[in-house]
Amino acid sequence: MNHLAKSCLRFSMLAAFVCLMADPAAAQSKRKLLRTGNKFFDKENYRQAIPHYEQLIASDPNNAKALYFAGISYITFDKEKAADYLYRAQKLKPNVDKDLEYWLGRVDHINYRFDTAIEHYQAYSKNIKKRNLERQDEVAQLIQYSKNAKRETANPKDVFVKNLGGTINTLYSEHSPVISNDYNYLLFTSRSENTTGSQEAKDGEYFEDIFETNRIGEDEWETTRRVPGNLNTAVHEASIQLLEDGSKMMLYRSENNGDIMISERQADGSWGPAKSIGSNINSKNFESDAYMTPDGQTLYFSTSNYSENGDLDIYVSQRQKNGQWGRPKSMGKTINTPFDDDSPYLAKDGTLFFASRGHNSMGGYDIFSAKYDSVARRFAKPVNLGSPINTPDDDTYYRLAPDGSYAYLSSYRIGGYGEKDIYTINYIRPARVVGQVLSSTDNSPVSGVELIFNGLQADKRPISYRDISKSDSASYQVQILSGRTYQVQVSKDNQVIKTEEIEIPVVLNDTTTIVRNFLVDYVDTAATKRFAFKNIYYDTDKYVLRPESVQELDRLVAYLKANPTVNISIEGHTDSRASDSYNQTLGSNRADAAFDYLQKQGISAKRMVTVSYGERRPAVPNTSAENMQLNRRTIFKVLPREGEKPVQ
Numbered sequence: 001m002n003h004l005a006k007s008c009l010r011f012s013m014l015a016a017f018v019c020l021m022a023d024p025a026a027a028q029s030k031r032k033l034l035r036t037g038n039k040f041f042d043k044e045n046y047r048q049a050i051p052h053y054e055q056l057i058a059s060d061p062n063n064a065k066a067l068y069f070a071g072i073s074y075i076t077f078d079k080e081k082a083a084d085y086l087y088r089a090q091k092l093k094p095n096v097d098k099d100l101e102y103w104l105g106r107v108d109h110i111n112y113r114f115d116t117a118i119e120h121y122q123a124y125s126k127n128i129k130k131r132n133l134e135r136q137d138e139v140a141q142l143i144q145y146s147k148n149a150k151r152e153t154a155n156p157k158d159v160f161v162k163n164l165g166g167t168i169n170t171l172y173s174e175h176s177p178v179i180s181n182d183y184n185y186l187l188f189t190s191r192s193e194n195t196t197g198s199q200e201a202k203d204g205e206y207f208e209d210i211f212e213t214n215r216i217g218e219d220e221w222e223t224t225r226r227v228p229g230n231l232n233t234a235v236h237e238a239s240i241q242l243l244e245d246g247s248k249m250m251l252y253r254s255e256n257n258g259d260i261m262i263s264e265r266q267a268d269g270s271w272g273p274a275k276s277i278g279s280n281i282n283s284k285n286f287e288s289d290a291y292m293t294p295d296g297q298t299l300y301f302s303t304s305n306y307s308e309n310g311d312l313d314i315y316v317s318q319r320q321k322n323g324q325w326g327r328p329k330s331m332g333k334t335i336n337t338p339f340d341d342d343s344p345y346l347a348k349d350g351t352l353f354f355a356s357r358g359h360n361s362m363g364g365y366d367i368f369s370a371k372y373d374s375v376a377r378r379f380a381k382p383v384n385l386g387s388p389i390n391t392p393d394d395d396t397y398y399r400l401a402p403d404g405s406y407a408y409l410s411s412y413r414i415g416g417y418g419e420k421d422i423y424t425i426n427y428i429r430p431a432r433v434v435g436q437v438l439s440s441t442d443n444s445p446v447s448g449v450e451l452i453f454n455g456l457q458a459d460k461r462p463i464s465y466r467d468i469s470k471s472d473s474a475s476y477q478v479q480i481l482s483g484r485t486y487q488v489q490v491s492k493d494n495q496v497i498k499t500e501e502i503e504i505p506v507v508l509n510d511t512t513t514i515v516r517n518f519l520v521d522y523v524d525t526a527a528t529k530r531f532a533f534k535n536i537y538y539d540t541d542k543y544v545l546r547p548e549s550v551q552e553l554d555r556l557v558a559y560l561k562a563n564p565t566v567n568i569s570i571e572g573h574t575d576s577r578a579s580d581s582y583n584q585t586l587g588s589n590r591a592d593a594a595f596d597y598l599q600k601q602g603i604s605a606k607r608m609v610t611v612s613y614g615e616r617r618p619a620v621p622n623t624s625a626e627n628m629q630l631n632r633r634t635i636f637k638v639l640p641r642e643g644e645k646p647v648q
Contacts, residue, residue: 030056034066045204046073064093072103075110079393079414083107098127105142109363110392111414114150118143142363145392149362153387155459158428158481160506161388161409163421167221168213171418172206175410176239176289176397180246183401184215187227187249188422189238196232208236210251229270231263237274240290250277250290258286260301278325281317288312289343289397299325300344300352306330312340314354334379335370343396348404352379355396360384364394367409389425406508426508431482433504433514437469437490440519440637445474448492449520453478455486482507490518495534496630497521499620521635535633536594540577543589545597553594556636557601567639570594572612573619575628580614587612594634609639 037052053070056063071085086107089096105120125139168174170192178187190211197207209232213221226232236254243250249263253274259282261274276282277290283305290301297319302312306328313336315328330336337358342365345353350372355365359382367390368382384390385398393412400407407425437449446469453465467476480486483506490498498520505514521533533556536549545553560566572591574583591610599605620627 030060030063034069037066037069040204041069041073043202043204045202046076048204049073050077062092064089064096067092068096068100068103071107075107076412076419079107079110083111099124101127102139105146109142109146109149112149112153112392114146114153114392117146121146145361145363148360148384149387149392152362152384152390156387157385157389158458158483159389160426160428160483160508162424162426163416164408164424165219165221166417168224169417169421173208173419174422175420177399177408177410177422178239178242178249179399179401179408180242181402185246186213186215186221187211187239187242188213188224190224191419194226196226197234197236207234208238208254210237210239210249227271228268229266229272231271231274241292243292243296250292252288256282257284258288260287260290280325280327286312291345293346298346300331300346301328302342302344303328309338311338312342314341314344331379334381340365343398345399347400350374353398353400354382355398356382362387362390363392364412365396366390367395367398394420426506428481428483429507429510429512430479431504431507431512431514432477432479433516434475434477435515435517437474437476437518437520440521443519445469445472446492446520447471447474449474449476449497449518450491451476451478451518452489452491453480453486454489455481455484457481480504482512488518490520492520496619497535521637533636533638535635537629538590538632538634540575540628540632541586543572543586543593545593549594550597553597554601557598557603560598560603560607567607567609569637569639570598570608570610571635571637572610572614573617573631573633573635574615575631576615576618576622577628580616583614584612585614587614590632590634594636 033052033056037049037056040046040049040052050070050073053066053073056066057070060066067085067089071082071089074082074085086100086103090100090104101120101124105117105124108114108117108120121139121143125136128135128139130136163169168186168188170190172190172192174188174190174192176189179185188211189208191206191208193206195206195209197209199206210227211224212227213224216222231237231251233253236252238252240250240252240260242248247265249265249271251261251263251274253259253261260277262277263271263274266272277299281287281299281301283303285303285305287305288302290299292299299317299319300314301317302314304310304312306315307313314331316331317325317328320326335341335352335354337356339356339358341354341356341358343355347353352370352372354368356368357365359366359368361384367385369385370379370382372379389395389409391411391413395409395411395413397410398407406427409423409425410420411423412420437446437451438444439446449469451467451469455463457463463481465478465480467478469476482504484504486502486504488500488502489496490500498518500518502516534552536552537546538544539546560568570591572587572589574586574590576583578586588610591612595605595608595610598608615622615631618631619633620630622628622631
């Protein structure tokens, strides 16, 4: 928790007791509940504080102070409930606490309401004494976080972020995923109730342990277990990296303010005692995370040892001829910021990934990448990986799978199991969509049909793909972005004959093919001499035949006289301007108008049937005058031959 947040909490606690003492006879039990809750709250033990606040709220739903403290406590566990409680507190008592605007800004930010978050931060800033420059700077940084988050979420990347599931993640915090080279063995860190250490005195949470599991399916893992051996102790241990094909593990241990350690796997599969990675790396200060290159010669690590204000920075060390690590060098101001910079990871192509609270973070830790310029021999300016990889809360411990096809991430985000969860990140691949265009009358192929797939990119910009059904099979093929909805427009002879909405699921590999056939109201066989049944259209609320409609009906008359065995159905359709019952009648009148004309031209009534669908089968959505015109139509279809099932 940052300095500003802690300052807000200290003042709030004092104000709560003053408020209750103003009415000592109200309810001693209520005062006791608040006092007990605040006792845990003051130690940042929010998990233990919440039940006391909830008990008080159950007996006194309008207790603004209880709602206020409960709301702050829920920020780690349930972001939406946190916002609900804080806004309820504000509604009941707008001046419930002088730091209310700060916390409303926090919950709006983590719930993706960035404009209102900025408003609350600005309101809070006005109440901070001008001479308190440190707090003013912190609020300014929070406002910048919200601006960054608004920009990044408006331009999301085409990635699919998936929770690793309840076998791995719990109500507690899981993080620091490490995958083996064969993808089948996973190390991770958990702060659940199944860990070796007891609950930590400070915040009441359990000490961290390293767990392991084996893959049993594409998205399935065995029940997790603590790593065998005595590696886990009564203090914090966290997984960092598997080394030398899994025979060694680099880990974090919280002794000596936090050090980087190495453990070797024993013959029985257990992990041996952890040993310090070296005195040039570990210091009396905090070392949190590291990455060693596959050749074992370079180590990137995070430390607060060289920082003036105690923040984490990333350093690099080279292994010396004697096997020891050399004096570390800072990654420089291009990478390191005045805020925490942590969790370094180097990809095979030399790209550095790391977590930072600085740069253009969306709030808390974000994942950044920096490409290495081999000519200039330095890393380029870091780039935020963007939304949805990063969120308005903490996102850390980004690690690529061995082949770089996907990544793991630890994140506090909405929809998780509890606190920090482990997620996989897959970059969405294009989908290969293939199929045929077929006549709805007899399933015969219809070639020469144009298909246009209209959709939106992740940033809402329109995209369009086009192909034409070819050859005797009337097949088509398009390569389109997956994981979206498309409006498909099907045209023949420059006339739209079908519009259909289709969903293309997320595709995560390059070998997926999706088959999608389209049935159209069109006859395209030798028996029908490839005659195109064109629609005829009407004015609004009319069923009078237009001159161009008469010309089309005359073509149909000639065709039917040349093909005396062909019978047809005549379908009347409308737009959606009137009621359903009215449109049913209007559609029937339109079908009858065409029927009557054809009969007068010598086509037997026995060869024709009429049906009205009214507004129920629009060709296109009734969202514009142009679309409505396309829906005011009569359609002609060949009736099935004897023994065939009717076409619906």
